[in-house]
Structures are given as structure tokens and as C-alpha cells.
Amino acid sequence: MKVVIIGNGLAGVTLASNLFNLDESIEIHMFSEENHPYYSRVRLVDYVVGNISLDELFVYDQNWYAQRNITLHLESTVKAVNTSKSTITVEAREGAATRSYDFNYDNLVIASGSKPIVPDVPGKEKYGWHVLRNIEDADGIKEHLKQVERITILGSGALGLELANAFRTGPNSRDTAIIEIQPTVAPVYLDKQGSTVFLNLLERAGVKILVKTEVTELVGDDKPVNHADGKSFRGSIEGCRLADKTIHKGDMVIFACGIRPNVDFLRNTPIEIIDGIVVNECLQTSVKNVYAVGDCCEYNAFIYGINPAAIEQAKICAQNIVKPDGKARPYRGTIPSVSFYGFGTELVSLGRINDYTIDPDELKEIYSYYKVDMTLGIYKKILLNKKHHVIGAILIGDLEQQLDLRRMILEEIDVSGFEEQILQDRFSLREWV
Numbered sequence: 001m002k003v004v005i006i007g008n009g010l011a012g013v014t015l016a017s018n019l020f021n022l023d024e025s026i027e028i029h030m031f032s033e034e035n036h037p038y039y040s041r042v043r044l045v046d047y048v049v050g051n052i053s054l055d056e057l058f059v060y061d062q063n064w065y066a067q068r069n070i071t072l073h074l075e076s077t078v079k080a081v082n083t084s085k086s087t088i089t090v091e092a093r094e095g096a097a098t099r100s101y102d103f104n105y106d107n108l109v110i111a112s113g114s115k116p117i118v119p120d121v122p123g124k125e126k127y128g129w130h131v132l133r134n135i136e137d138a139d140g141i142k143e144h145l146k147q148v149e150r151i152t153i154l155g156s157g158a159l160g161l162e163l164a165n166a167f168r169t170g171p172n173s174r175d176t177a178i179i180e181i182q183p184t185v186a187p188v189y190l191d192k193q194g195s196t197v198f199l200n201l202l203e204r205a206g207v208k209i210l211v212k213t214e215v216t217e218l219v220g221d222d223k224p225v226n227h228a229d230g231k232s233f234r235g236s237i238e239g240c241r242l243a244d245k246t247i248h249k250g251d252m253v254i255f256a257c258g259i260r261p262n263v264d265f266l267r268n269t270p271i272e273i274i275d276g277i278v279v280n281e282c283l284q285t286s287v288k289n290v291y292a293v294g295d296c297c298e299y300n301a302f303i304y305g306i307n308p309a310a311i312e313q314a315k316i317c318a319q320n321i322v323k324p325d326g327k328a329r330p331y332r333g334t335i336p337s338v339s340f341y342g343f344g345t346e347l348v349s350l351g352r353i354n355d356y357t358i359d360p361d362e363l364k365e366i367y368s369y370y371k372v373d374m375t376l377g378i379y380k381k382i383l384l385n386k387k388h389h390v391i392g393a394i395l396i397g398d399l400e401q402q403l404d405l406r407r408m409i410l411e412e413i414d415v416s417g418f419e420e421q422i423l424q425d426r427f428s429l430r431e432w433v
């Protein structure tokens with residue numbers, strides 16, 4: 001069997017190694033538009049601020065692939081998929097030239113990941129704004145950092161917070177502010193009350209954060225900027241114009257405004273796409289021998305965009321490719337999970353905690369318990385459904401119950417006999433089940 005994998009990120013490599021472990025005779029080909037073997041995206045922030053070197057980013061070298069019967073095609077962008085012929089069209093960069101060719105497969109797995117969302121604000125022709133998704137982006141930020149005094153991060157999600165924390169405390173420490181368009185901080189991972197507690201902690205730690213603030217333009221001078229790599233820009237950014245017409249000063253802007261699946265190259269195929277590639281519980285797309293895993297896919301109308309989902313999907317997908325008769329374990333979704341450690345506090349958001357993940361009809365049946373101590377900077381909340389299952393939890397400043405809560409959510413434990421105890425100090429699930 002010949003399996004072609006588009007993408008060499010976490011989902012792609014997990015899938016490839018699982019396929020090899022299940023059946024060593026499978027011929028595996030991975031196509032990556034990037035120029036590196038597998039590296040950790042999660043550590044890119046550490047690389048940007050100089051906490052780790054480029055070498056420390058890499059997780060696997062070329063031998064890792066060779067030992068698993070995997071052929072890695074680097075600098076090879078998949079431009080199109082022909083599902084009726086079971087072929088992909090590849091554009092490979094060979095020095096200054098490019099070569100286009102078709103490559104056939106028995107099974108295709110799309111693990112093309114996602115790209116950062118860049119809002120459509122005027123001023124993007126100027127030098128000074130960035131996203132962070134790959135090594136090239138990171139190198140661009142590192143280079144620019146040499147001449148930057150003030151950084152503005154747009155978006156207060158996990159990446160925005162992590163960047164702000166790293167820029168404030170790392171060896172490349174800079175004056176950093178976060179601008180968030182929503183009225184709450186980390187709106188996808190927190191509820192309103194959690195946001196108030198967290199915002200208070202950020203402000204106490206001296207973090208500049210503007211919520212409910214919209215950037216309407218990137219402003220700066222108009223002097224042409226020409227870089228050694230041939231890129232040219234019409235001016236340099238000096239700040240962001242806000243909706244109230246004031247200027248927030250800062251010569252570097254980083255967009256951390258969420259992600260969008262990489263699916264454009266599939267537009268002319270019968271593969272169903274809504275926001276991401278639609279997959280069923282076998283991680284199969286609407287075309288039988290085509291699968292999708294990781295940030296590029298959506299399961300049950302949800303795009304996870306986190307490592308645990310990419311790993312779980314890839315493992316189950318590999319089993320389904322090897323046993324396509326429905327005998328493999330089905331995928332039932334992953335518990336959304338985000339952790340943040342920084343600014344002298346810690347935060348974990350687990351499962352479904354707000355209307356990003358709970359639909360309005362279900363929301364009516366959800367009830368919750370919470371505990372808050374503004375002085376100590378502690379907020380703990382659990383959300384339960386009518387079957388008395390914990391479906392989500394937020395922990396700020398005290399993560400003690402984290403493992404128990406993960407288990408309660410994962411195993412859908414009926415907590416009706418002890419639900420009021422869960423947020424008490426020294427609660428232990430072992431004493432109740």
C-alpha cells in the first residue's frame with residue numbers, strides 16, 4: 001500500500017510513525033512545502049526570544065524518516081489533488097527552478113495544518129507586522145527584534161499571551177502590549193468572570209492589555225524599505241490607529257488572531273470543506289480513500305487547532321487506514337485543552353466552557369459551580385450537564401484539581417453525589433469513585 005501524506009507537521013509525522021508501527025510494508029511519502037524535517041511549533045516562541053537555538057527546535061532528523069520507510073519530499077508544495085485518478089500535483093523547488101509533476105497514491109492523508117488569520121487592516125504594505133507559524137516567520141521576527149523598541153500583539157489567546165510573556169521576561173525583553181478586540185481576555189478559553197480575574201492578574205503583573213479595542217490601521221512613515229532578501233515595503237510601522245482614532249505606539253505588530261485551515265489547494269475537488277476538511281469518526285473525508293488529520297480538519301463542526309487533537313486524530317486515522325473495515329477505534333473528538341503559565345500565574349481551560357463550544361440549546365441545560373478569590377488571584381469553575389457530567393472547567397491560580405477534572409470530563413463520570421465538593425481544597429476523586 002502506498003500512503004501519501006500532505007504536510008510534515010505534528011499530525012503528519014504522528015500518522016507516518018503509527019502507520020509504520022502498524023505495518024512496516026506500507027510505502028509512505030510525505031510532502032512538505034517547508035525546507036526542514038519535523039520541528040516543534042510549540043517551541044517557536046522560545047526560539048524567537050532566544051531561549052533556545054535553531055538546532056533545539058528540531059525533533060527528528062532525516063534518519064528518523066529513513067528508519068521508518070518514509071520518503072520525505074521537502075520544498076514540495078501540493079498544488080492540486082485529483083481524486084478520480086488518485087494523484088496529487090506537486091510543485092518542487094529545485095534551486096532557483098521549480099518542477100511540476102503528478103504522484104499517485106492508494107490512500108491520501110491531508111495533514112496540511114493551518115495558517116494565522118491576518119485581519120484586513122489598511123497599512124499592511126508597511127514593514128513591521130508579523131505572524132508566527134513557522135521557522136521563516138520566527139526568523140523574520142528575530143531579525144526585526146534587533147531594531148524594535150515596542151511590540152504590540154493583536155489577540156489575547158494562548159499564543160498572544162505566550163508571546164507577551166516571553167517578550168517581557170526573555171533575554172530579548174521589550175515593552176509589550178496586547179490589544180484584544182473582544183470585551184474579555186482569552187475569549188475562547190475563559191468565561192466573563194474568569195476573564196475579569198485573569199485581567200486583574202495581568203494588570204497586577206504590569207502587562208498592558210487593552211480589551212474591547214479595535215485596530216483600524218497600521219500607521220507609520222512612507223520611506224521605502226528594501227531588505228537584503230529582495231523584499232521591499234512602502235514604509236515602516238510606528239503604531240496602530242485604534243477605533244477611537246488614538247494611536248497606540250509600537251514599531252512591531254504581531255497578529256495572534258486565530259487560525260484558518262490550509263485547504264485552498266483542495267477547492268476544485270469533491271472533498272467536502274466547510275471551514276476545515278469535514279471528517280467522520282474514521283477521519284475519512286467525503287472521498288473514500290482520502291483522510292484528513294490535525295489543524296486542517298473539522299470534526300463535528302469543530303476545528304481544534306491544538307496538539308492533543310492532532311496526535312489523537314493521527315493515531316486513529318492510521319488504524320483506520322490499516323483496518324478500513326470499521327474495526328478500528330472510532331474518533332469521538334478531543335477534549336479542548338489550553339494551559340498558560342506566565343505573569344506569575346497559571347491557567348488551564350478544559351473541555352467546553354462557553355458559547356464557542358456549547359450550542360445555545362444545550363447551554364440552557366448547563367449549570368455550574370465556581371469559587372473566586374480576587375486577592376489571591378484564584379478562580380475555579382466547573383460546568384455540568386443534566387446527566388451530572390462535568391463538561392468543562394476553568395482553573396486560574398490553583399491547578400490542583402486539573403488531573404481529576406480531566407478524568408471526570410474524559411470518562412463522563414456521574415458526579416451527582418459529590419459535585420459540590422469538587423472545587424473544595426484537597427478534593428480527591430479517588431475518595432469518591
Ligand SMILES: Cc1cc2nc3c(=O)[nH]c(=O)nc-3n(C[C@H](O)[C@H](O)[C@H](O)COP(=O)(O)OP(=O)(O)OC[C@H]3O[C@@H](n4cnc5c(N)ncnc54)[C@H](O)[C@@H]3O)c2cc1C
Nearest residue numbers: 007009010011032033041077078112113294295305306307
Ligand atoms: C507558535 C505556536 C505555539 C503553539 N503552542 C501550542 C501549545 O502550547 N499547545 C498546543 O496544543 N498547540 C499549540 N500550537 C498549535 C499546534 O502547533 C498545532 O495544533 C499543530 O502544529 C497542528 O499540527 P498539524 O500537523 O495539523 O499542522 P502543522 O503543524 O501546521 O503542519 C502542517 C504542515 O503542512 C504544510 N503544508 C500545508 N499545505 C501544504 C501543501 N499544499 N503542500 C505541502 N505542504 C503543505 C505546512 O507548511 C506545515 O509544515 C501552537 C502553534 C504555534 C504556531
